[in-house]
Amino acid sequence: MTTWDRWVARLPAPGLLNFLAGLFAGTGINLLTSSAVGDGGGLSALTVLDSIAWVLGAALVTVAATMLQNAEAEAALLDSPMFEEPERREIRMHQRRPIARRAVLLILGGLLSVILAVVLLPFLA
Amino acid sequence: MWERAARAGPGATGSPAWLRAAGEDIRAAQAEALGGTEPLLTVQCGLAGGTSALEVRVTVPGRPPVLLVLAAADLRAAVFRGTDPLALVAHAFVARDRPLPPADQLGLAPHAPPRIPAAPDAAGADLAARITAALAAKLDVVVVGDEGSGKAVSAARAARLFAAEGGAAVWIDLRSGAKSPPTVVWELLRLPRHDRVLVVVSRRALVAGFQDTRTIISRLRHAFDLDLRLLTTDTPSAVAAMPALYGFYEQVPVRQPVAMPGQDAAVMYWFACLGLFGIQPLVAVADRRYHPEQLHRLQQRELIHLTAVDGKVYYRLGAGVTPTALVAGQAGLPGRAPPGELIWAYLKMAGADAGRAPLEQLDLVGFPGRDGHARVEGSRNLTFSWELLYRLGEQLDRYCATNPDWDDNVGAAVFAAEALAELGHAEQWRRVAEFVRGRLSYDVPGELPRATGGPTLEEGDFERIQANMIAEDLFLGGRWPASLLGTGVDKARFHSTWMLGVLLGFEGSALERSDGRLDALLATAEHHCAPDGHFYPRRVPWVTARVVLGLCGAGLTYATHDVVRRACDWLVRPVREGGAYAEWWKGGTGSWNRDEATTAMCVVALLRAGAPAGEEVGKAVVWLRSRVGEWTRPGREIDLALALEAILLGAHDWRSSYGRLLNLLSWANEEFRGGLRDLGLPEGTLRAPFAAAQLAALVRVAVSREAAALVEPAPAAAERRPARLEPRLPATAGMRLRPSVTHWREVTRQIEEQLEGQVQRRRAVLRRAAPGGMPVVQAAYDQYTAQLALCRELREKLRERTPIEVIERLVELGDTVCGTGWNGGLSYDDEAGPR
Numbered sequence: 006m007t008t009w010d011r012w013v014a015r016l017p018a019p020g021l022l023n024f025l026a027g028l029f030a031g032t033g034i035n036l037l038t039s040s041a042v043g044d045g046g047g048l049s050a051l052t053v054l055d056s057i058a059w060v061l062g063a064a065l066v067t068v069a070a071t072m073l074q075n076a077e078a079e080a081a082l083l084d085s086p087m088f089e090e091p092e093r094r095e096i097r098m099h100q101r102r103p104i105a106r107r108a109v110l111l112i113l114g115g116l117l118s119v120i121l122a123v124v125l126l127p128f129l130a
Numbered sequence: 131m132w133e134r135a136a137r138a139g140p141g142a143t144g145s146p147a148w149l150r151a152a153g154e155d156i157r158a159a160q161a162e163a164l165g166g167t168e169p170l171l172t173v174q175c176g177l178a179g180g181t182s183a184l185e186v187r188v189t190v191p192g193r194p195p196v197l198l199v200l201a202a203a204d205l206r207a208a209v210f211r212g213t214d215p216l217a218l219v220a221h222a223f224v225a226r227d228r229p230l231p232p233a234d235q236l237g238l239a240p241h242a243p244p245r246i247p248a249a250p251d252a253a254g255a256d257l258a259a260r261i262t263a264a265l266a267a268k269l270d271v272v273v274v275g276d277e278g279s280g281k282a283v284s285a286a287r288a289a290r291l292f293a294a295e296g297g298a299a300v301w302i303d304l305r306s307g308a309k310s311p312p313t314v315v316w317e318l319l320r321l322p323r324h325d326r327v328l329v330v331v332s333r334r335a336l337v338a339g340f341q342d343t344r345t346i347i348s349r350l351r352h353a354f355d356l357d358l359r360l361l362t363t364d365t366p367s368a369v370a371a372m373p374a375l376y377g378f379y380e381q382v383p384v385r386q387p388v389a390m391p392g393q394d395a396a397v398m399y400w401f402a403c404l405g406l407f408g409i410q411p412l413v414a415v416a417d418r419r420y421h422p423e424q425l426h427r428l429q430q431r432e433l434i435h436l437t438a439v440d441g442k443v444y445y446r447l448g449a450g451v452t453p454t455a456l457v458a459g460q461a462g463l464p465g466r467a468p469p470g471e472l473i474w475a476y477l478k479m480a481g482a483d484a485g486r487a488p489l490e491q492l493d494l495v496g497f498p499g500r501d502g503h504a505r506v507e508g509s510r511n512l513t514f515s516w517e518l519l520y521r522l523g524e525q526l527d528r529y530c531a532t533n534p535d536w537d538d539n540v541g542a543a544v545f546a547a548e549a550l551a552e553l554g555h556a557e558q559w560r561r562v563a564e565f566v567r568g569r570l571s572y573d574v575p576g577e578l579p580r581a582t583g584g585p586t587l588e589e590g591d592f593e594r595i596q597a598n599m600i601a602e603d604l605f606l607g608g609r610w611p612a613s614l615l616g617t618g619v620d621k622a623r624f625h626s627t628w629m630l631g632v633l634l635g636f637e638g639s640a641l642e643r644s645d646g647r648l649d650a651l652l653a654t655a656e657h658h659c660a661p662d663g664h665f666y667p668r669r670v671p672w673v674t675a676r677v678v679l680g681l682c683g684a685g686l687t688y689a690t691h692d693v694v695r696r697a698c699d700w701l702v703r704p705v706r707e708g709g710a711y712a713e714w715w716k717g718g719t720g721s722w723n724r725d726e727a728t729t730a731m732c733v734v735a736l737l738r739a740g741a742p743a744g745e746e747v748g749k750a751v752v753w754l755r756s757r758v759g760e761w762t763r764p765g766r767e768i769d770l771a772l773a774l775e776a777i778l779l780g781a782h783d784w785r786s787s788y789g790r791l792l793n794l795l796s797w798a799n800e801e802f803r804g805g806l807r808d809l810g811l812p813e814g815t816l817r818a819p820f821a822a823a824q825l826a827a828l829v830r831v832a833v834s835r836e837a838a839a840l841v842e843p844a845p846a847a848a849e850r851r852p853a854r855l856e857p858r859l860p861a862t863a864g865m866r867l868r869p870s871v872t873h874w875r876e877v878t879r880q881i882e883e884q885l886e887g888q889v890q891r892r893r894a895v896l897r898r899a900a901p902g903g904m905p906v907v908q909a910a911y912d913q914y915t916a917q918l919a920l921c922r923e924l925r926e927k928l929r930e931r932t933p934i935e936v937i938e939r940l941v942e943l944g945d946t947v948c949g950t951g952w953n954g955g956l957s958y959d960d961e962a963g964p965r
Contacts, residue, residue, distance in 0.1 A: 079210075082206070082207055082210045082211070083210060083211075083894065083895045083898065085891045087887060087888055087891050088891070088892075088907075088910075089910065091906045092892075092906050092907050092910055094906075095904050095905075095906040095907055096895060096904070096907065099898075099899055099903060099904055
C-alpha cells in the first residue's frame with residue numbers, strides 16, 4: 006500500500022464531513038444574521054466577507070462528503086456478506102481512489118476557507 | 131449481458147440513453163436465450179414517461195401487455211452485479227415493490243429433469259400415462275407417492291410425453307435452493323412460443339414457496355391467457371396434511387389402490403396398520419369394531435387367522451398379506467385414518483395390560499437410529515406414558531364419581547370430560563356431561579353460552595384476568611382502544627366467548643353427540659367471528675385460538691370451514707396489519723396465560739386446523755423452545771402442557787419432549803392423589819383437569835408421530851437434514867463405503883453452490899477493476915476458482931465404490947468451505963476415529 010493509499014484510507018467519513026459542513030454553514034449564517042439584527046453597528050463588508058468564507062468552506066466540504074458518499078454507495082453495491090474484511094477494504098479503496106484527489110483538494114479548500122474566516126474574526130469587532 | 135449499458139459508462143447511469151441501452155440489453159438477452167425463435171412472452175422496453183425508469187412490456191399476441199417498471203437503481207445494481215437481465219424482469223414481475231436482491235439470492239438456476247431409464251417398467255409406463263391423462267383433464271396435478279417411489283422419474287416421463295405432443299416443459303427442482311416463482315417467470319421468458327406449457331415442480335420442499343408458485347402460475351394464466359399446467363410431486367402424508375393446498379389438484383397415486391371390496395379393504399387396512407407394528411389385535415376388540423360376518427369372510431379368504439397365546443385369542447394376518455403394501459396402497463384414501471390414530475384407538479379398547487406390549491414394541495422400534503442417532507437403551511417413554519396415563523384415567527374416574535360438578539367449575543368439568551372422552555371412559559363422561567349440559571345453556575344458535583342458575587365458579591377467574599390486564603396496561607401503557615383496555619373489557623362476553631371455544635371442543639369430542647347443541651355452537655361461532663377473523667377480545671389471541679381448537683375438535687379444518695380459515699388467517703396476520711402475530715403471540719392478559727402459553731395454543735390451533743404452513747409456526751416453535759426456562763417453572767403446568775403439544779405437533783425432533791411429558795404425567799397423578807386444591811395460581815382450579823385432557827391428547831399425538839415415523843421417515847425431518855446414514859455394504863480393502871453415492875453428490879452440490887456464489891460475486895467485482903487493480907479480491911477469486919474446480923473433479927469421481935482419498939478430500943473441502951459439521955453425519959467419524 007502506497008503512502009497516498011494510506012491517506013485515502015484515512016479520509017474522514019462522509020458523515021463527519023457533513024457534520025462539519027453544517028457547523029461551518031451555521032456559523033456563517035449566524036454571523037450574518039446576528040450582525041444584521043444586533044446592536045453592534047450593523048453589517049460591515051468585512052462581516053459579509055467572513056460569512057462568505059464560512060459558507061464557502063461548508064459548501065466545499067459538503068461536495069467532498071457527497072463524492073465520498075457516492076463512492077461508498079458504489080462499494081456497497083459490490084459488497085457481499087461472503088467477502089472477507091480485507092476484500093471489503095479493497096473494494097472501498099477501489100471506489101475511493103478515482104475521486105480521492107478531488108475530495109482531498111475540496112476538503113483542503115474548505116479548511117483554508119474556514120481558517121481565513123477564523124483569522125478575519127478579530128477584525129470584525 | 132449488459133454490454134450496451136456498460137459501454138455507456140458509469141457517468142451516464144440513469145440517463146435516458148443509458149436506460150435505452152439497458153432496455154436493448156434486456157431484449158438482446160431474450161433473443162440470445164431463444165436463439166432466434168419467436169418467444170412465448172415478448173419483452174419490449176421503453177422509457178417510462180417523466181421518470182428515470184425503464185418501462186418493460188411483457189406481451190403475448192392478442193392480450194393487453196403487462197407493464198413493469200424497472201427503477202434506475204435496480205437496473206444499476208443489476209448491471210454492476212452482472213445479474214441476468216431476464217432475471218431482473220422476472221423479479222420485477224414476481225415482486226414488484228421489493229428491491230433487487232443480490233444475484234446469488236435470486237435463486238435462479240436452470241434445472242434438468244432426472245435421468246429417465248431407457249425402458250420403463252409396466253408400472254412406470256402406466257403411471258406416466260395416468261399423469262398425462264390427468265394433465266389433459268385438469269390444470270394442476272400432483273403425483274402422490276412415498277419417498278423413492280419413482281414420482282420424479284414418472285413426472286419427467288410425463289413431461290417428455292407432453293413435449294412430444296407439441297408442448298413445452300419447464301422443470302424446477304426446489305432442492306437446488308431455487309426460488310420457485312421468479313424461476314417460473316424466468317424460464318417462461320426464455321421459452322419459444324408453444325401452445326401448451328407444463329411447469330414441473332419437483333420436490334415440493336418449501337410449502338410457502340410452492341404456494342407462491344401456484345399463485346404466480348394463476349397470475350400468468352390470467353394475464354396472458356396461457357395454457358399453463360402445473361405438475362408436482364409429494365408424499366401421501368403431506369397431501370393428507372394439506373387439504374387446503376392440494377384440494378385444487380388432481381391427485382395421481384403412484385400405486386393403484388389394492389383391489390378389494392370397499393368394506394373388506396377398510397377392515398384389512400385396520401389389520402395391516404396394526405400389523406405394521408407387530409400388533410395382533412385381540413378378537414374381543416376386533417369383534418367390537420367390525421361386524422363378525424366381515425371378519426368371518428376375511429378368515430375364509432385366508433387374509434386373517436385366529437391364534438391363541440396365553441389363553442387369549444388374537445387375529446393375525448394371513449401368510450400372503452404384506453401390511454406395508456396394504457397400508458401404502460390405501461393410505462390417504464377417503465375414510466382411512468392414519469395408522470397412529472388406529473393404533474391409539476386400539477390401545478384404548480384393549481386396556482392397560484394389552485396396550486403395554488404394542489407400545490413397548492413402538493418404543494423399541496421407533497427410537498433407534500432412524501436419523502443416525504444411537505439407540506437409547508431403556509427409552510420406554512411411550513410405555514411409561516401409557517401406564518401413567520392409564521393410572522391418571524383411573525384417578526380421574528374416581529374424582530368424577532364423587533364430584534362430577536367439579537365444585538361448580540364448568541371449565542374444569544369440560545376439560546375433565548374431554549380427557550374422559552379421549553380415554554374412552556363413557557360412564558364417568560356421561561355424569562360430567564350431564565352437569566355441563568345442565569349448568570350451561572348453549573342450544574340457541576347465535577347466542578353465546580350462559581350459565582343457568584347464577585355465575586359459575588370459573589367466571590371468577592375472569593375477574594382476575596381483568597386485574598392482570600389492568601396491571602399490564604399500567605406497565606406497558608395504553609396500547610389498545612378504551613374498549614379493549616383492562617378497565618373497559620366486557621368480562622361476561624370475554625368469558626362466554628372463551629366458553630364457546632371450550633364447549634365446541636367438548637361437544638365435538640363428545641362420546642354421545644348432541645347434534646342440536648353442536649350446530650347451535652357452530653352457528654354462534656360464525657355469528658361472533660369478526661370480519662377479520664378474531665373473536666372477542668381482539669387483544670387476547672388465546673380466545674381466538676381456543677375457538678379454533680374447539681372447531682377443530684368438532685372436525686372442522688382450515689380447508690373445510692370459513693370461520694376456521696378466517697380465524698387462522700387472523701392469527702398469522704402481523705400485528706401491524708391488524709392481526710395477532712409478532713414473531714410469537716402475546717397473551718394480552720399479563721401473567722395470566724403468558725406469551726408462552728398463548729404462543730403454544732396458537733401454534734397447536736394452526737397445526738390442528740391444517741392451516742397452510744408458513745414460517746410463522748416454525749418461528750414460534752423456535753421462540754417457544756428458547757423460552758423453556760419459563761414454561762417449565764413449577765406452577766405453570768398449563769403452559770407446560772400447551773408447549774409440549776406445540777412441540778410434539780410442530781417440531782421435527784419431537785422426541786426431545788418425552789421426558790417432560792413423563793414429568794407432567796407424574797405431576798398430574800400426584801395432584802389427583804393428593805386432592806385438588808387452588809393455590810391461588812392462575813387457573814389453579816383448572817390445572818389438573820386441563821393437564822389431564824392435554825396429556826391424553828399428548829400421548830395420542832406421540833403414538834401417532836412414532837407410528838408415522840415408522841411408516842415413512844418424517845418429511846420435515848428429512849428436508850432439514852442434508853442426509854441420513856443408510857445401511858452400508860461390506861467394505862473392501864482400501865475402499866470406504868459411502869452412505870449413499872446420491873447423498874454424497876447432493877452434499878457435494880452444496881459445496882459447489884457455495885463456491886459458485888463466492889466466485890460469481892468476486893467476478894462481478896473484478897469486472898469493474900483494471901487488471902491487477904484489486905489483488906486481494908483477485909487472490910480470493912483464484913482460490914475459490916481452484917476449490918470449485920477441485921470440487922467438480924471430486925464430484926466426477928464419486929462412484930458406487932469411491933476411493934477413500936476422494937472422500938477425505940471432499941470432507942476436507944467441505945470443512946473448509948461450509949465449516950465443520952457441514953455434512954450432517956455423512957462422514958465416517960464412527961469408523962475412522964477422530965480426524
